[in-house]
Amino acid sequence: MTGVNDDVPGGRELLRVEGVTKSFPGVRALDGVDLSLRTGEVHVLLGENGAGKSTLIKMLSGAHRPDEGRILADCGADGGTNGAPGSGAQGLREVHIRSAQDAERLGIATIYQEFNLVPGLTVAENIFLGRQPRTALGLVDRKTMRARAAELLRRVRLDVSPSTPVSELGIARLQMVEIAKALSLEARVLIMDEPTAVLTSDEVETLFGIVRELRADGVGIIFITHHLDEIGALGDRVTVLRDGRSVDEVPASTDEEELIRLMVGRDISEQYPRTRPDAPGAPLLRVRGLTRHGVRSSKGSPARPAFEGIDFEVRAGEVVGLAGLVGAGRTEVARAIFGVDRYDAGTVEVGGTELARGDVRAAMRAGLGLVPEDRKGQGLVLDASLQDNLTLARLDRDTRRGLVDRGGQRREAAAVAGQLKVRMSGLGQSARTLSGGNQQKIVIGKWLLAETRLLILDEPTRGIDVGAKVEIYQLINELTAAGCAVLMISSDLPEILGMSDRVLVMAQGRLAGELPAAEATQDAVMELAVRSPKGAAPPDAGHTPSTNKNHPGQSAMEGSDD
Amino acid sequence: MTELLKTPGETPPTTAQGRAFGPWCTRAVLKNGPLGGLIALVVVMAVLSQDFLNGQNLLNVGVQASVTAILAFGVTFVIVSAGIDLSVGSVAALSATVVAWAATGEGLPVWIAVLLGLAVGAAAGLVSGALVAYGKLPAFIATLAMLSIGRGLALVISGGSPIPFPASVSSLGDTLGGWLPVPVLVMIAMGLVAALILARTYSGRAMFAIGGNEEAARLSGIHVKRRKLVIYALSGLFAAVAGIVLAARLTSAQPQAASGYELDAIAAVVIGGASLSGGSGKASGTLIGALILAVLRNGLNLLSVSAFWQQVATGLVIALAVLLDTLRRRSAR
Ligand SMILES: Nc1ncnc2c1ncn2[C@@H]1O[C@H](COP(=O)(O)OP(=O)(O)OP(=O)(O)O)[C@@H](O)[C@H]1O
Ligand SMILES: [Mg+2]
Numbered sequence: 001m002t003g004v005n006d007d008v009p010g011g012r013e014l015l016r017v018e019g020v021t022k023s024f025p026g027v028r029a030l031d032g033v034d035l036s037l038r039t040g041e042v043h044v045l046l047g048e049n050g051a052g053k054s055t056l057i058k059m060l061s062g063a064h065r066p067d068e069g070r071i072l073a074d075c076g077a078d079g080g081t082n083g084a085p086g087s088g089a090q091g092l093r094e095v096h097i098r099s100a101q102d103a104e105r106l107g108i109a110t111i112y113q114e115f116n117l118v119p120g121l122t123v124a125e126n127i128f129l130g131r132q133p134r135t136a137l138g139l140v141d142r143k144t145m146r147a148r149a150a151e152l153l154r155r156v157r158l159d160v161s162p163s164t165p166v167s168e169l170g171i172a173r174l175q176m177v178e179i180a181k182a183l184s185l186e187a188r189v190l191i192m193d194e195p196t197a198v199l200t201s202d203e204v205e206t207l208f209g210i211v212r213e214l215r216a217d218g219v220g221i222i223f224i225t226h227h228l229d230e231i232g233a234l235g236d237r238v239t240v241l242r243d244g245r246s247v248d249e250v251p252a253s254t255d256e257e258e259l260i261r262l263m264v265g266r267d268i269s270e271q272y273p274r275t276r277p278d279a280p281g282a283p284l285l286r287v288r289g290l291t292r293h294g295v296r297s298s299k300g301s302p303a304r305p306a307f308e309g310i311d312f313e314v315r316a317g318e319v320v321g322l323a324g325l326v327g328a329g330r331t332e333v334a335r336a337i338f339g340v341d342r343y344d345a346g347t348v349e350v351g352g353t354e355l356a357r358g359d360v361r362a363a364m365r366a367g368l369g370l371v372p373e374d375r376k377g378q379g380l381v382l383d384a385s386l387q388d389n390l391t392l393a394r395l396d397r398d399t400r401r402g403l404v405d406r407g408g409q410r411r412e413a414a415a416v417a418g419q420l421k422v423r424m425s426g427l428g429q430s431a432r433t434l435s436g437g438n439q440q441k442i443v444i445g446k447w448l449l450a451e452t453r454l455l456i457l458d459e460p461t462r463g464i465d466v467g468a469k470v471e472i473y474q475l476i477n478e479l480t481a482a483g484c485a486v487l488m489i490s491s492d493l494p495e496i497l498g499m500s501d502r503v504l505v506m507a508q509g510r511l512a513g514e515l516p517a518a519e520a521t522q523d524a525v526m527e528l529a530v531r532s533p534k535g536a537a538p539p540d541a542g543h544t545p546s547t548n549k550n551h552p553g554q555s556a557m558e559g560s561d562d
Numbered sequence: 563m564t565e566l567l568k569t570p571g572e573t574p575p576t577t578a579q580g581r582a583f584g585p586w587c588t589r590a591v592l593k594n595g596p597l598g599g600l601i602a603l604v605v606v607m608a609v610l611s612q613d614f615l616n617g618q619n620l621l622n623v624g625v626q627a628s629v630t631a632i633l634a635f636g637v638t639f640v641i642v643s644a645g646i647d648l649s650v651g652s653v654a655a656l657s658a659t660v661v662a663w664a665a666t667g668e669g670l671p672v673w674i675a676v677l678l679g680l681a682v683g684a685a686a687g688l689v690s691g692a693l694v695a696y697g698k699l700p701a702f703i704a705t706l707a708m709l710s711i712g713r714g715l716a717l718v719i720s721g722g723s724p725i726p727f728p729a730s731v732s733s734l735g736d737t738l739g740g741w742l743p744v745p746v747l748v749m750i751a752m753g754l755v756a757a758l759i760l761a762r763t764y765s766g767r768a769m770f771a772i773g774g775n776e777e778a779a780r781l782s783g784i785h786v787k788r789r790k791l792v793i794y795a796l797s798g799l800f801a802a803v804a805g806i807v808l809a810a811r812l813t814s815a816q817p818q819a820a821s822g823y824e825l826d827a828i829a830a831v832v833i834g835g836a837s838l839s840g841g842s843g844k845a846s847g848t849l850i851g852a853l854i855l856a857v858l859r860n861g862l863n864l865l866s867v868s869a870f871w872q873q874v875a876t877g878l879v880i881a882l883a884v885l886l887d888t889l890r891r892r893s894a895r
Binding site (some may be wrong): 338340360361365369372377378379380381382383384388392393395399402403404406446450456 | 761775
């Protein structure tokens with residue numbers, strides 16, 4: 001794509017950030033950052049985990065206020081008057097964005113990195129939260145609300161009813177609801193913080209289509225992503241942040257290596273540094289005929305997809321990739337193996353001994369560990385300290401004669417945080433205030449401290465910058481070199497291909513096939529992933545056809561991520 | 563400040579003092595949280611009443627705080643793990659009744675009677691815990707049921723009338739050396755135990771994890787259901803101790819004793835800075851919360867404010883304390 005908008009005369013400046021600085025206790029998150037946004041442009045914010053991207057956009061959405069510097073906005077026709085007349089370019093005025101309402105008045109809508117939906121409410125209620133259409137009597141006009149929500153859902157190609165409670169949706173669909181909500185604001189500035197981190201390629205295409213439409217309509221878009229390939233495909237300009245400073249502003253056509261260099265400050269030699277073992281060791285994990293029948297939720301659609309007849313083994317020193325479309329049941333299998341959920345038939349053996357069903361502690365004792373895909377909901381105690389989070393899985397090991405060895409915990413936590421290069425102000429910092437990538441490192445660090453022999457990673461690099469990704473891959477190498485094994489679920493196909501010694505592909509709750517590293521290509525994996533399993537019907541075929549109108553190969557099948 | 567110090571003590575310039583006092587008070591409270599609030603309250607009471615700041619009265623405050631504080635330590639465990647325990651007042655009365663019944667009525671040795679009382683408290687907690695953990699009842703409902711059951715059983719056992727407490731246990735309500743009240747000592751001891759449990763034991767650390775994110779705790783190998791049994795059993799055990807201390811002070815176990823105390827206990831925990839949504843709380847905060855309530859009541863009594871207005875004042879203090887705490891946390895973000 002061309003970065004022509006850079007020079008388009010009609011591209012009026014919409015928003016400008018000048019010299020913004022923001023400190024939190026112990027960290028200077030932003031240090032004199034500049035940014036400008038024009039109409040009809042997609043401006044990509046790029047930077048490592050913790051570089052300050054989310055903090056910057058929170059200044060624009062009213063969640064944080066800058067310590068220093070100013071924000072100028074084109075107040076447009078509605079001419080909001082909260083601010084002194086700016087001295088800068090014509091049309092731009094200094095504004096003070098103190099709340100989400102202020103941002104909304106300026107026409108700024110934000111999709112945050114973390115979801116802001118109310119689980120108990122329906123999709124329609126969430127989209128119009130606080131702005132519900134009213135009837136003449138002042139009551140909520142449900143009919144209009146549902147109709148407008150349905151239209152927005154069609155626009156984001158999300159096949160759910162507006163009256164579905166959002167608690168029944170998986171992560172990818174939640175993200176699409178967030179996008180629909182932002183669209184409903186009809187903003188002139190749309191900010192998206194890593195919207196694609198949890199989406200599959202089909203959904204990403206839909207999102208890109210929407211973004212391109214908005215751009216054509218003159219909306220200014222700030223887009224944060226860690227996927228470098230998306231920059232060329234969608235962006236116009238890129239602002240690179242490093243350690244809270246804006247290092248450079250370059251056109252989106254800049255090549256990836258240059259972008260990485262700007263972002264990390266050094267070259268990254270190899271993106272997937274997998275060193276494969278000559279011969280894998282003894283089998284560590286053996287799964288036989290693992291089966292769970294579908295569970296249906298109140299609304300008739302399966303709340304959790306089922307799986308059937310899952311057979312595989314993982315050997316010491318191996319990285320086994322588990323590929324498949326969202327909804328194929330990969331997460332479910334991982335959770336069943338780790339004892340989080342029960343299963344109906346089959347066995348899980350570790351080192352020759354069978355694990356009890358539905359018993360996380362037994363799985364841990366056998367040396368299993370699970371990094372869940374939803375790190376905030378399942379991986380972290382957000383308001384607890386990093387030390388408490390890191391040592392949580394070895395709490396009983398740190399307990400001697402009834403007392404927890406806090407000093408020992410501090411030493412262990414400090415060691416692993418250092419090993420993983422976690423960017424933090426101290427071990428007492430709460431996990432909530434860490435940037436996304438560093439949060440993931442904490443979850444992984446927890447399992448390193450628990451002396452895990454077989455680590456199950458579910459979407460381990462979601463929302464992680466290129467530099468940190470390589471660090472995680474290197475960690476995987478170290479683990480396998482030490483005789484441990486890794487089972488890696490990922491929707492990032494290049495990652496699966498680059499890191500796995502063997503690739504298992506799941507489709508509709510079954511293992512569709514297995515490919516050795518040499519034969520695993522993008523096409524081979526995709527072919528298996530979209531193939532409907534031969535012979536028998538899918539295990540959850542019991543429900544009515546009306547709720548199962550999804551095409552088998554479509555990625556928007558039942559979200560696995562509940 | 564220096565000007566204030568120079569003014570003669572007999573004629574305090576109330577207006578000037580009031581002006582300087584307001585912001586100082588707010589700042590102290592914002593900076594130090596509950597402790598600042600307690601100090602501010604003590605200063606206010608000392609200024610308003612000559613009788614407040616004397617040793618005997620302060621010990622009285624301690625005695626008045628003791629039962630609430632011991633109950634509240636137990637409730638702290640539950641609230642830290644994002645639960646709630648409404649049954650502690652009833653369980654306290656039930657345990658005390660069992661002690662009195664066993665010792666006075668059945669003539670069992672006193673130590674067996676006391677152990678029995680403690681066991682009944684822990685068992686009541688275990689039942690609540692089982693209803694919450696395995697029965698999947700909301701904690702509010704499970705412990706509301708236990709509130710009714712405990713009170714009912716206390717009435718059944720006692721036949722509805724007070725049972726005299728054995729003399730040796732009643733000495734728990736006396737003083738050591740003629741001045742140091744034993745309830746205050748028990749309060750301090752239970753406070754230390756609670757602090758140790760919260761900060762240094764497996765169960766204590768698990769409480770914070772469960773309260774902060776139950777799913778993450780489960781996925782990290784914490785046996786959440788079993789921990790909940792322990793948590794509610796501890797709350798019941800602390801309630802039993804509180805019940806015995808209260809009965810010792812009254813020298814009889816009264817089946818209607820301690821009714822409504824659960825609300826004081828919860829208030830003390832919350833004033834002490836714990837969040838009802840779980841994941842935070844401290845034994846020291848809870849102690850301060852109980853002391854704030856006791857100072858307030860004692861001070862208002864000294865000022866002969868009517869009991870009706872005292873209730874209003876208590877409500878205001880609870881609201882204010884939590885409000886200030888929220889402000890403090892927000893400014894720390
Ligand atoms: N409320 C807060 N309190 C303390 N520190 C904070 C807070 N919010 C952010 N930080 C710190 O500020 C820095 C920047 O964080 P930010 O979330 O902006 O990073 P990011 O660029 O969005 O990273 P990621 O790509 O991982 O999402 C981090 O070091 C983070 O720990
Ligand atoms: Mg971020």
